[in-house]
Amino acid sequence: MNTPLKDIIARCEGLFEDLRFASVQEWKAAAPGRKAIGYMPIYVPRELIHAAGMLPVGIFGGGDQMEVIQGDAYYQSYICRIPRSTVELGLTGRLDCLDGMLFPSICDVIRNLSGMWQIMFKDKYVKYFDVPQDYDDAIGGEFYVHEMQALRDDLARLRGAPVTDDELRASIAVYNDNRRAIRDLYAFRAQQPWQAPTVELYLLLRAGCVLPPEEHTRLVREYLAAAAAEKRTKRDNARVVLTGAFCEQPPLGLIKSIEMAGCYIVDDDFMLVMRWLLDEVPEQGDPLVELSKAFLHRSAQTPSKYDDKKEDKGKYLLEQVRTRGAEGVVFASPSFCDPALLERPMLQDVLAKHKIPYTAFKFAENTGQMAPIREQAGTFADSIKLWSAA
Amino acid sequence: MTTPIQVMPQAAPARKPPSVQKEDAMWLQKEMITRNYHELASAHAEGRKISATFVPGNLNELLMCFDFVRRLPETDALQNGMRKKSGKMIMDAERDGHSEDVCTYVKTDLGMMLQGEFGPTGEPMPHPDVLLLSYTGCFTFMKWFELVRQKYGCETLMLHVPYQGDAKISPNMREYVVRQLKDKIIPALERISGVKFDIDRLRGYMKESAKAEEDLVRVLQSAKHRPSPIDGYFGGVYYIGPMFTAFRGAPEATRFYAMLNAEVQERMRQGKGPMTPEGELAEEKYRLVVEGPPNWTHFREFWKMFYDEGAVVVASTYAKVGGVYDFGFRHDPERPLESLADYCLGCYTNLNFPQRIDMICRYLDEYSADGLLINSIKSCNSFSAGQLLILREVEKRTGKPAAFIESDLVDPRYFSAANIKNRLESYFQMIKQKRAAAVH
Numbered sequence: 036m037n038t039p040l041k042d043i044i045a046r047c048e049g050l051f052e053d054l055r056f057a058s059v060q061e062w063k064a065a066a067p068g069r070k071a072i073g074y075m076p077i078y079v080p081r082e083l084i085h086a087a088g089m090l091p092v093g094i095f096g097g098g099d100q101m102e103v104i105q106g107d108a109y110y111q112s113y114i115c116r117i118p119r120s121t122v123e124l125g126l127t128g129r130l131d132c133l134d135g136m137l138f139p140s141i142c143d144v145i146r147n148l149s150g151m152w153q154i155m156f157k158d159k160y161v162k163y164f165d166v167p168q169d170y171d172d173a174i175g176g177e178f179y180v181h182e183m184q185a186l187r188d189d190l191a192r193l194r195g196a197p198v199t200d201d202e203l204r205a206s207i208a209v210y211n212d213n214r215r216a217i218r219d220l221y222a223f224r225a226q227q228p229w230q231a232p233t234v235e236l237y238l239l240l241r242a243g244c245v246l247p248p249e250e251h252t253r254l255v256r257e258y259l260a261a262a263a264a265e266k267r268t269k270r271d272n273a274r275v276v277l278t279g280a281f282c283e284q285p286p287l288g289l290i291k292s293i294e295m296a297g298c299y300i301v302d303d304d305f306m307l308v309m310r311w312l313l314d315e316v317p318e319q320g321d322p323l324v325e326l327s328k329a330f331l332h333r334s335a336q337t338p339s340k341y342d343d344k345k346e347d348k349g350k351y352l353l354e355q356v357r358t359r360g361a362e363g364v365v366f367a368s369p370s371f372c373d374p375a376l377l378e379r380p381m382l383q384d385v386l387a388k389h390k391i392p393y394t395a396f397k398f399a400e401n402t403g404q405m406a407p408i409r410e411q412a413g414t415f416a417d418s419i420k421l422w423s424a425a
Numbered sequence: 426m427t428t429p430i431q432v433m434p435q436a437a438p439a440r441k442p443p444s445v446q447k448e449d450a451m452w453l454q455k456e457m458i459t460r461n462y463h464e465l466a467s468a469h470a471e472g473r474k475i476s477a478t479f480v481p482g483n484l485n486e487l488l489m490c491f492d493f494v495r496r497l498p499e500t501d502a503l504q505n506g507m508r509k510k511s512g513k514m515i516m517d518a519e520r521d522g523h524s525e526d527v528c529t530y531v532k533t534d535l536g537m538m539l540q541g542e543f544g545p546t547g548e549p550m551p552h553p554d555v556l557l558l559s560y561t562g563c564f565t566f567m568k569w570f571e572l573v574r575q576k577y578g579c580e581t582l583m584l585h586v587p588y589q590g591d592a593k594i595s596p597n598m599r600e601y602v603v604r605q606l607k608d609k610i611i612p613a614l615e616r617i618s619g620v621k622f623d624i625d626r627l628r629g630y631m632k633e634s635a636k637a638e639e640d641l642v643r644v645l646q647s648a649k650h651r652p653s654p655i656d657g658y659f660g661g662v663y664y665i666g667p668m669f670t671a672f673r674g675a676p677e678a679t680r681f682y683a684m685l686n687a688e689v690q691e692r693m694r695q696g697k698g699p700m701t702p703e704g705e706l707a708e709e710k711y712r713l714v715v716e717g718p719p720n721w722t723h724f725r726e727f728w729k730m731f732y733d734e735g736a737v738v739v740a741s742t743y744a745k746v747g748g749v750y751d752f753g754f755r756h757d758p759e760r761p762l763e764s765l766a767d768y769c770l771g772c773y774t775n776l777n778f779p780q781r782i783d784m785i786c787r788y789l790d791e792y793s794a795d796g797l798l799i800n801s802i803k804s805c806n807s808f809s810a811g812q813l814l815i816l817r818e819v820e821k822r823t824g825k826p827a828a829f830i831e832s833d834l835v836d837p838r839y840f841s842a843a844n845i846k847n848r849l850e851s852y853f854q855m856i857k858q859k860r861a862a863a864v865h
């Protein structure tokens with residue numbers, strides 16, 4: 036029997052709200068010696084963690100339900116919120132279930148947080164995970180393969196046994212399957228956004244941050260079946276791509292507000308780690324080399340990644356707009372987020388050249404006032420409709 | 426980035442500093458800076474190419490091999506800050522669509538370009554022919570040069586320098602930088618400049634660099650002496666000027682540092698205190714270590730708050746943004762590309778937090794400092810994110826008092842003189858009490 040849609044969503048909500056990560060604790064408790072490794076945005080090759088028999092756990096801040104008390108004492112007012120809520124999660128013992136944390140190369144805030152974590156949580160494995168900004172196999176690729184090998188060696192030490200090539204290949208296959216399911220999910224939403232509201236898609240992605248990938252893939256497929264069977268009303272909304280929320284997360288209420296105000300989100304950059312690699316990673320050959328090639332030549336574009344040529348700027352966003360049939364772009368960036376906010380004018384410039392309308396606002400993970408955003412999104416949706424009618 | 430430099434602590438007209446020797450080095454530096462701005466202004470007319478790059482990971486020796494006239498956009502921004510021009514530039518950039526939240530160095534640079542092709546001195550400032558994106562120690566650098574490229578179409582060369590996340594330079598990191606230099610950067614610089622790369626020329630410049638670095642370290646370490654003959658922060662930005670910008674590797678920079686070192690050693694022998702804009706500091710009352718860049722829009726006012734109280738900065742992390750030389754690194758002509766890689770990898774903001782904290786604790790000890798002051802810069806996540814942990818850790822490890830103030834590099838809206846002064850006064854008070862308690 037198919038799982039009813041509301042049960043799937045309720046499960047995802049439960050996982051999303053549980054800042055004590057009970058599901059991770061349960062997974063660990065189910066077999067002796069299991070370990071979980073946390074990672075922050077924006078990208079880490081989760082295949083390596085999985086191949087070591089560990090659970091990769093995406094940490095995307097504390098959301099709007101958690102009070103940040105201690106975390107605020109570590110950051111000035113002009114720094115974004117995700118590091119302070121992450122510190123709060125750590126200091127309040129909510130991340131005790133993690134045996135290690137990976138801090139990917141995304142910005143100076145998360146970079147510095149890696150060293151802070153080394154100081155604050157001395158008994159944990161902590162790694163700043165660098166990725167190349169040079170996209171030649173012989174240069175950036177070489178470097179990246181070495182970086183992945185170093186991570187693989189660390190994980191092998193933690194586990195007490197080497198991580199074999201076959202294990203890595205098997206994990207690549209698991210994540211290929213997960214990426215396929217998520218691609219299907221995105222395609223489904225773009226085709227029938229009324230059938231798959233973004234808030235549901237978002238919760239599904241968040242579930243993928245804590246569930247083992249195999250289970251997450253099943254859940255996404257169950258959702259697709261259940262959502263397709265549901266009868267929902269199609270509204271005359273504008274179709275938009277939401278961009279800028281690749282790190283600190285908007286509150287759920289904000290995502291709901293945008294859709295309620297008349298915008299169907301048909302693509303976004305939430306939890307890019309799950310869609311970073313744009314197609315299949317070959318399951319044969321040298322697994323690290325294949326992961327590297329996928330990163331270098333077939334991965335998403337985001338502000339923390341260098342665009343080799345001027346002409347490349349905005350290509351990914353334009354592609355999102357084109358393939359999803361979007362009519363406009365909503366820039367939703369965290370306050371004080373240098374990468375998102377410095378990238379924004381460049382993307383806007385590209386959109387303007389292609390006559391694609393856009394609107395922009397800032398948020399924090401604990402933004403409480405939705406009225407202004409609803410109003411702005413509503414006006415934007417109206418203007419798109421007027422524009423397309425003209 | 427964070428990089429100041431090419432700053433001349435000018436004597437207040439009525440109270441010219443008495444030290445003629447000091448002035449020799451100052452004049453030489455002033456000449457160098459002025460000449461560089463002239464060269465930039467006339468470069469294109471004379472058929473010369475212009476490069477732009479950042480202070481941390483500034484590959485000046487390499488750029489000189491291709492006859493580029495060298496521009497450092499951070500330095501331009503700070504010069505505009507000191508000349509009180511940055512406020513308007515920032516607002517112009519914000520009106521042009523840039524967020525109020527982002528780094529003001531970037532907005533000053535973009536604002537300057539929006540106002541036309543004029544540099545801080547008012548002379549023409551043509552657009553660079555190449556942006557060498559030496560990606561060291563700050564993520565914003567990448568966006569900065571992408572923005573300039575987007576608007577003005579300048580060719581951009583990425584040199585990715587990995588971060589020392591594990592507090593070390595691994596062979597993989599070094600090899601990665603060297604490969605980029607060999608296979609990408611050097612061939613591209615040859616193509617753009619039309620000049621063939623000559624590794625012996627590079628070695629020659631690096632030899633000069635190493636000599637100058639030796640003298641710079643002697644100057645900076647003179648502050649271990651009591652009283653310190655220098656101020657390692659406000660004065661320090663003047664000492665690091667040529668080294669961190671368009672001059673390192675040139676014989677004139679070597680001469681500058683030899684002259685400066687001789688002056689400083691002489692001051693030390695004579696038991697003199699540091700020079701300030703109002704003359705020599707008569708009595709050294711407090712010895713501080715400072716973390717974070719200074720504010721440029723109110724540089725003199727800010728400095729005055731220190732020297733009026735007899736506070737001397739004996740060591741600063743800011744004087745290490747363009748290269749950390751005091752723990753032994755020197756440019757090494759025997760292994761030129763590896764050494765350039767190590768230089769880039771070793772700049773202060775490319776160090777991880779435990780390394781930064783160790784360095785500050787070491788300074789507090791080796792320079793017999795009374796405490797740590799953090800000037801937290803709103804613009805600069807690279808420096809600032811996490812500084813409150815630095816403060817706690819350093820206090821915990823050294824038992825010395827630490828204080829925290831906030832300002833910005835070049836945005837005059839974020840300099841609150843009254844707040845800063847109050848904080849500093851209570852901090853000095855705290856040091857005094859701590860001393861008194863230690864005596865009793």
Ligand code: SF4
Nearest residue numbers: 115142144282283372
């Ligand atoms: S929200 Fe932006 S600035 Fe803050 S940690 Fe994330 S990427 Fe960095």
Ligand code: SF4
Nearest residue numbers: 426427528563565805
């Ligand atoms: S963020 Fe800091 S280091 Fe980076 S460019 Fe701005 S001032 Fe310089």
